[in-house]
Amino acid sequence: MDGDGEELTAQETALYDRQIRVWGADAQRRLSKAHVLVYGMKGTIAEFCKNIVLAGVGSLTLIDDRIASEEAFSSNFLIPLDENVYGGKTLAQLCCDSLKDFNPMVRVSVQKGDLSSFDVEFFNNFDVVVVSSCSLPAKKLANEKCRKISKRVAFYTVDCRDSCGEIFVDLQDYKYSKKKLEETIECHLRYPSFEEALSVPWRELPRKTSKLYFAMRVIEKFEEAEGRSAGEVSVADLPGVLKLKKELCTEQSLNESHVPDTLLERLVTSTLEFPPVCAIIGGILGQEVIKAISGKGDPLKNFFFFDAFDGKGIIENISNSNA
């Protein structure tokens, strides 16, 4: 691994040749110095981890103390199905063993503990933090801690249910430059925190805002109100969810048609991830993190939604300055 040298090693140049042709040697160097933290090792995160390990980040730290079970394997190709191998180990441990294999130049390790238990200093070890399988309070808390650190820590959440997926991006105050024709243009983006984004009144958002945004918020709120962990809902909860939807729409003065019942039904019925969507969301997320680390390319601001039903991958800008 190239720790001290400024140049890429011959080994890195050979391995990364095809991607250096995409984003350049400079960007590759920056990647090799970046430290990424990931929480919640389900299918989409497994995809994301594969992508950034292949890309050649400096290090990847995994947090997920859940013990491996059949359910966990459904969309996670990092975990071998042999009980002799997976028995008793945590998801983080199993994924770590597989990921190391993809690129020996990346340091992959496991961190034990609950996300909420880590303090600000812990997050200071990283350049990028990605959380999934995470309750609303935990997401907000992690986001806040990242924002307290003076060096910019990029923060992402990701959530995939049924055949839908959502990515949230917070790059705080982000400056980067890009070439347009012969000129270099300086760009400056200001991102809201997750909490700030969610506080934008629904009626102030553009009429065509993705329905998935509202649907996810309803379910998030339902899980929080019922004290559930992320994804701990089922079709039995549908009446309660629809009731909450009505309340929220009234509160937000939003026409209920923006949050279709059919969509909510899909999201509570199949909480397992859909592998093609894991690949798509994990891919888009991987690209975003690479952009943020390398400082190259327009990062998406600030939500991304995908629904296999219509096949669209949409960027929504949910922030006060926009509304």
Next chain:
Amino acid sequence: MASEAIKGAKVLMVGAGGIGCELLKTLALSGFRDIHIIDMDTIEVSNLNRQFLFRQSHVGQSKAKVARDAVLKFRPHINIQPYHANVKDPEFNVDFFKQFNVVLNGLDNLDARRHVNRLCLAADVPLVESGTTGFLGQVTVHVKGKTECYECQPKPAPKTYPVCTITSTPSKFVHCIVWAKDLLFAKLFGDKNQDNDLNVRSSDAASSSENVEDVFVRRNDEDIEQYGKKIFDHVFGYNIELALSNEETWKNRNRPKPIYSKDILSDELAQPNGNVDKKCAFDDEFSVSAMKSLGMKNPQDIWSLKENSRIFLEALRLFFTHRGKDVGNLTFDKDDQLAVEFVTAAANIRAASFGIPPYSLFEAKGIAGNIVHAVATTNAVIAGLIVIETIKVLQNDIKSYRMTYCLEHPSRKMLLMPVEPFEPNKSCYVCSETPLSLEINTKRAKLKDFVEKIVKAKLGMNLPLIMNSSNLLYEAGDVEDDMVAIYSANLEKVLAELPSPVTGGTMLTVEDMQQEFVCNVNIKHREEFDEEKEPDSMVLSGWTQHVSAPENKDKPAANNGASTSGASVPAVESDEISIVSPTKKRKLTNVPNAPGNEARNHQDELQVIDDEDDLVMLEGNMEGFKKRKLS
């Protein structure tokens, strides 16, 4: 039920590379249980940045087989049948294709895609096509009779450059690369019996052609350094002076400058060994390198004229001293470090002569080697989209089929943009059997020209059969002994002089038995052709093929690569390019894209209308198609 359809499906994947690895993984996770996969390649180091099923220890092994083994690790009970073979092999005939519910392509070249397209049409099996380049990608669905076939919309034709541009009047770096690779490298290190345009000049040449041949042949006792400088001075000095003597050529062009080794390396000529460390040892013949020998480490550096000249001479020397047995039978290989060094240096020196800015070895290698830039993330996204379409196809959910484009910059907030497929193109010669017309000089062109340039190159046939009404003029592949000589003779005959003469008004039937594809070509006699615009001296029409596209800009910063106007496919295939000389036909290879140049950027051409029904329409440069959407 989707899961039932998936469980019972038999799927064929063609390609186990960038898209293939991601696709096989996603198919397995999604519940597919019977997957066949064809790939003729073996694993290389440069694959490992994205083809994640492979490890360093697998380099050299079959992609199809290793991919299968890797996926079985997390889905041990499914059936994956690998074929380490070329999809064009005769075993993969229509009957083979018929056994599958759907075919999924993850290929990297146009030829193979067209071949598979025809087999899928013949077998009536749906095809899901895809491609990626850098951050761009697309997935398209093709069902016979219901949607366009893969060839209904013309795909970019391979780039061609007129021979005189390469031999006499280069204006872009890529011209210098082609000269260095296909002319100089071939002349020095390749098959001596091959025709070579190296000394062709725009004014008809010299009586001294005998002497010219002698220059390139190295005499047994000739000192290698002397030989090297002699070649250098001949191609960069003498040949340029000769070209300058033809005033006409340079009337409206910048004059090139001749370059002689003594002027560039004057301070080194005094010491016979110069700065070269003759004792530089190499581990094996694969690590022989001029850069290493000269202590130059960074392939991203742009070398000075002096450095390029040193590399040129040192690489040439090393070929003879360390790889002598290869000299005389080498073809350029992008993974041959010494060859890449030589070609880079030679191209840069020629570029300097013509006032064209030089490129680094890294960039030159990309151009010379036709390298497609690639990352894992785009392939992963595309694989996900392929599986989604596949499931729709298995359920016959026609109305929901989509062509999906993965963009680098959002268009109307969309990074993933679905579009409804179009109906088949009624004038597609592949799926709608439209006859074609060919303008050709039947008194000058030979049958073999027709076979190579039209039947194989343009029409994409692999093993063609050519008939003039009921008379078989030519047949490729397994042929009876008594016919072999007849067909060979026919190839060399001029069209009008064939046993069954081909003249204006003749209709030829061309067929590929394996692809089960037949095409009728009406012949029109034409005397003259424009050497620059119609270098093949043949014009094929009646088929919606767009005119050769404008050349890309060389500058890496330019993002407007407009080389595929009309095609709505954003991604690029890495294809071979041919230069065709009016008098001889040989294949020279190159690529139009300059380094870092993002391929097709279609933001300007696509306009998305987003209404409640989620229908999206394409507008823009549609070249007179009459299109209607499916529903």
